[in-house]
Amino acid sequence: xxxxxxxxxxxxxxxxxxxxxxxxxxxxxxxxxxxxxxxxxxxxxxxxxxxxxxxxxxxxxxxxxxxxxxxxxxxxxxxxxxxxxxxxxxxxxxxxxxxxxxxxxxxxxxxxxxxxxxxxxxxxxxxxx
Numbered sequence: 001x002x003x004x005x006x007x008x009x010x011x012x013x014x015x016x017x018x019x020x021x022x023x024x025x026x027x028x029x030x031x032x033x034x035x036x037x038x039x040x041x042x043x044x045x046x047x048x049x050x051x052x053x054x055x056x057x058x059x060x061x062x063x064x065x066x067x068x069x070x071x072x073x074x075x076x077x078x079x080x081x082x083x084x085x086x087x088x089x090x091x092x093x094x095x096x097x098x099x100x101x102x103x104x105x106x107x108x109x110x111x112x113x114x115x116x117x118x119x120x121x122x123x124x125x126x127x128x129x
Contacts, residue, residue, distance in 0.1 A: 001036075004045055012047050016055035024064050024075065031077040035065070038072075 002019040004012050023029045035041070038056060042049040056073050059065045066074045102112055 002041075002045060004047065006047075012045075013051045013054040013058070016041075016045070016047075016052060017058045020055065020059060021062075021064065024059075024078075029075050031075050033075045035073040035075065 001023070002016060004015040004019075006012060008015060010018070020029070020035070029035070035056070036044065038049050038052045042052045045052070056065060056067060060067045060073070063078045064076060066076050068074070099112060103109065
């Protein structure tokens with residue numbers, strides 16, 4: 001379901017939250033669905049249970065999960081938030097930083113453009129991950 005890179009600059013809990021968020025946005029995880037327990041996902045990913053717990057807490061604070069002690073994490077129906085100008089500006093800045101990093105890492109501008117076109121098409125079709 002998820003993979004993490006322990007050598008990444010992104011903390012493991014962030015990678016877990018990002019991966020789960022992608023599954024939630026793609027509706028691969030539906031409202032009412034139970035996620036693996038913190039301990040089970042920690043064992044599956046080879047991380048400490050507090051790492052998974054932090055990722056679950058982050059997603060709960062964003063309105064994606066309902067966390068109940070002893071009952072685990074349940075996916076919630078999440079209304080689409082209304083983004084303000086700051087959210088759009090932050091996204092644009094992060095995208096530009098990501099593109100600059102990819103170019104620095106040697107990914108060609110042509111490949112980046114192709115990937116962006118594919119992602120844009122997925123967003124338009126409602127299947128973005």
